[in-house]
Amino acid sequence: MEHIPALNRELAFRIREQFGTPCYVYDEVALRRSAAAILAFPNAYGLTARFAMKACPNASVLRLFHELGLHIDASSGFEALRAIRAGVPAAHISLSTQQFPEDGLLRELVGQGMSVNACSLHQLTRYGRLFPGADVGVRFNPGLGSGGTQRTNVGGPASSFGIWHEQADAVAAALAEHGLNAFRVHTHIGSGSDPEVWLRAVSLSLNLVRRFPSVHTLNLGGGYKVGRMPHEKTTDLQVVGQPMKREFERFAEETGRRIHLEVEPGTYAVANAGAVLASVQDVASTGSEGYAFLKLDTGMTEVLRPSLYGAQHPMEVYPADDEPRGEREYIVVGHCCESGDILTPQPGDPEALAPRQFIESRIGDLLVIGGSGAYCAAMPAKNYNSFPEAPEVMIRLDGTLQLIRRRQTLDQMLENEY
Numbered sequence: 001m002e003h004i005p006a007l008n009r010e011l012a013f014r015i016r017e018q019f020g021t022p023c024y025v026y027d028e029v030a031l032r033r034s035a036a037a038i039l040a041f042p043n044a045y046g047l048t049a050r051f052a053m054k055a056c057p058n059a060s061v062l063r064l065f066h067e068l069g070l071h072i073d074a075s076s077g078f079e080a081l082r083a084i085r086a087g088v089p090a091a092h093i094s095l096s097t098q099q100f101p102e103d104g105l106l107r108e109l110v111g112q113g114m115s116v117n118a119c120s121l122h123q124l125t126r127y128g129r130l131f132p133g134a135d136v137g138v139r140f141n142p143g144l145g146s147g148g149t150q151r152t153n154v155g156g157p158a159s160s161f162g163i164w165h166e167q168a169d170a171v172a173a174a175l176a177e178h179g180l181n182a183f184r185v186h187t188h189i190g191s192g193s194d195p196e197v198w199l200r201a202v203s204l205s206l207n208l209v210r211r212f213p214s215v216h217t218l219n220l221g222g223g224y225k226v227g228r229m230p231h232e233k234t235t236d237l238q239v240v241g242q243p244m245k246r247e248f249e250r251f252a253e254e255t256g257r258r259i260h261l262e263v264e265p266g267t268y269a270v271a272n273a274g275a276v277l278a279s280v281q282d283v284a285s286t287g288s289e290g291y292a293f294l295k296l297d298t299g300m301t302e303v304l305r306p307s308l309y310g311a312q313h314p315m316e317v318y319p320a321d322d323e324p325r326g327e328r329e330y331i332v333v334g335h336c337c338e339s340g341d342i343l344t345p346q347p348g349d350p351e352a353l354a355p356r357q358f359i360e361s362r363i364g365d366l367l368v369i370g371g372s373g374a375y376c377a378a379m380p381a382k383n384y385n386s387f388p389e390a391p392e393v394m395i396r397l398d399g400t401l402q403l404i405r406r407r408q409t410l411d412q413m414l415e416n417e418y
């Protein structure tokens with residue numbers, strides 16, 4: 001597999017023998033490499049690099065990133081608790097959420113040192129009532145979006161994330177009313193690799209920083225695009241970051257304010273450090289005018305992105321024997337009784353089928369689904385058709401295999417039911 005060089009055929013069969021399929025596999029070498037690239041993000045006056053943990057919240061991944069020096073962006077109070085349980089100090093966690101935790105939990109987390117970005121005027125007011133005079137970050141929608149698809153676009157007028165930039169006066173009024181000190185502006189406009197778009201986002205965001213003199217930190221969110229397929233490009237953080245850094249320098253020359261930078265990638269940190277290992281458990285054909293189908297023992301229960309967005313994941317067949325084989329086009333489908341459970345949709349169109357060329361495949365072969373480190377284990381169609389949640393395995397630096405989450409049992413699936 002191109003993206004996880006460690007996961008060769010021999011190792012893949014060893015993992016199946018030891019842990020079964022379907023199984024998530026992460027590569028510590030690749031996780032360390034992306035963490036190092038994020039921690040080297042160009043910056044003029046200091047950097048706090050956060051991992052947007054919603055992309056891959058396994059405790060072992062969080063602990064590794066914490067050891068390497070990454071802080072955490074949490075998307076809910078529950079995520080913040082999960083990071084704390086994994087050993088991340090609350091002071092290293094920043095919360096940007098669509099749904100504020102209830103008062104008790106928010107008090108507990110803020111009391112422990114977690115910082116908060118108010119993501120709506122209502123959140124800002126609630127925060128002000130609970131913590132009058134406190135420090136607060138404010139998430140704005142700067143009016144520019146750049147999502148990979150409509151559903152991952154998180155800026156611009158069609159997005160509900162953050163406070164619309166034209167409401168800065170209302171923000172100032174709410175801050176004043178509760179004596180809050182705005183220390184951070186936060187923007188996160190979605191996936192992109194184009195340095196021009198990033199530069200516009202920085203410039204719009206710095207305009208918001210200009211509006212609030214107490215702000216000393218600008219958090220630009222995540223959204224650095226990663227190439228999963230061989231023809232897709234991965235963002236070069238140095239290339240997008242250098243012009244951004246110069247923009248911070250210009251801002252300092254103009255205003256005398258040396259703004260600290262925060263970035264918080266999710267996808268970039270983990271996407272190509274993870275794969276799903278699956279077995280071909282059946283084959284089907286719909287005749288000469290139809291398709292050949294490979295049916296896996298995984299699908300939307302482990303990798304939902306293709307069904308949701310028409311996302312493309314690289315796949316490779318590892319044959320179970322050494323007999324010579326030809327090539328053939330297949331539609332790869334999941335194990336759910338659900339016509340949308342497809343792993344080879346048309347790019348961006350989850351409704352349409354796009355056959356892909358593989359070596360001729362047989363029942364019992366392995367199929368590796370690459371680019372599955374981000375928003376896969378984190379975002380499954382969990383327990384649909386009552387398939388148990390798959391285990392997660394980490395290939396450690398020395399090549400040893402470590403189980404970092406067990407396969408779910410039927411009892412666990414049913415434990416909250418009466």
Ligand SMILES: *Cc1c(COP(=O)(O)O)cnc(C)c1O
Binds near residue numbers: 073096191224264267
């Ligand atoms: C999801 C999210 C991120 C990470 O986005 P990626 O596209 O995975 O890099 C960062 N910040 C916030 C606030 C988010 O909601």
